[in-house]
Amino acid sequence: MVSVPRDTCYVASEGLPEYKYSGYRPPTHSWNDYPPLKLILNAVHEALPGSTFNSLLLNKYKSGNDYVGWHSDDEKLYGDTPVIASISFGCEREFLLRKKIRRISREKPSCTRSANKEQHSFILKHGSLLVMRGYTQRDWAHSVPKRTKANGLRINLTFRYVYCELEQLSRFREPKIQELTKTIQKEKNAEVKKENN
Numbered sequence: 001m002v003s004v005p006r007d008t009c010y011v012a013s014e015g016l017p018e019y020k021y022s023g024y025r026p027p028t029h030s031w032n033d034y035p036p037l038k039l040i041l042n043a044v045h046e047a048l049p050g051s052t053f054n055s056l057l058l059n060k061y062k063s064g065n066d067y068v069g070w071h072s073d074d075e076k077l078y079g080d081t082p083v084i085a086s087i088s089f090g091c092e093r094e095f096l097l098r099k100k101i102r103r104i105s106r107e108k109p110s111c112t113r114s115a116n117k118e119q120h121s122f123i124l125k126h127g128s129l130l131v132m133r134g135y136t137q138r139d140w141a142h143s144v145p146k147r148t149k150a151n152g153l154r155i156n157l158t159f160r161y162v163y164c165e166l167e168q169l170s171r172f173r174e175p176k177i178q179e180l181t182k183t184i185q186k187e188k189n190a191e192v193k194k195e196n197n
């Protein structure tokens, strides 16, 4: 079984695919299993008007030895320009953002270090909200590196919007079907919001 250097679990609205990351599948729960998470979800929706999140990845960093390596959350099911909202609790940790390099113009940018080493560092404090949007996932990689001096517990909540199969299908179909799938999805989103209130 694949493991990661921190503890994780996943919360998602009904009908969404399981979370998979390089062969790793964290345990999955529903919003109703943890009512306080629904309150946090509502607070995030309020803080970011127009946003809709339907999934949450929780990361627990038990100490400074736990980390997340360089990666981008650029899976197709998040769409081309995902909005990702990340809340941190507990021990402050450093969050790094590094520009990817585009080797050939048509090629997807890779997570390898860019020649000019364009990198930014943010300290994620207790209660902070970090938002990644636009082409951040396509063009940048991020990580929370090991910090042996950070000896406290940190919990991170990462909210995302996962497109369901219906929406993914709508990309390839004719306009009338696209319209229909959009209407169904809107109704589903309204249901999810109602459920969470």
Ligand SMILES: O=C(O)CCC(=O)C(=O)O
Pocket: 057, 059, 068, 073, 086, 095, 124, 142, 144, 156, 158
């Ligand atoms: O813990 C963090 O701040 C980042 C977590 C993250 O990048 C992820 O779960 O994809």
Ligand SMILES: [Fe+2]
Pocket: 071, 072, 073, 142
């Ligand atoms: Fe990430």
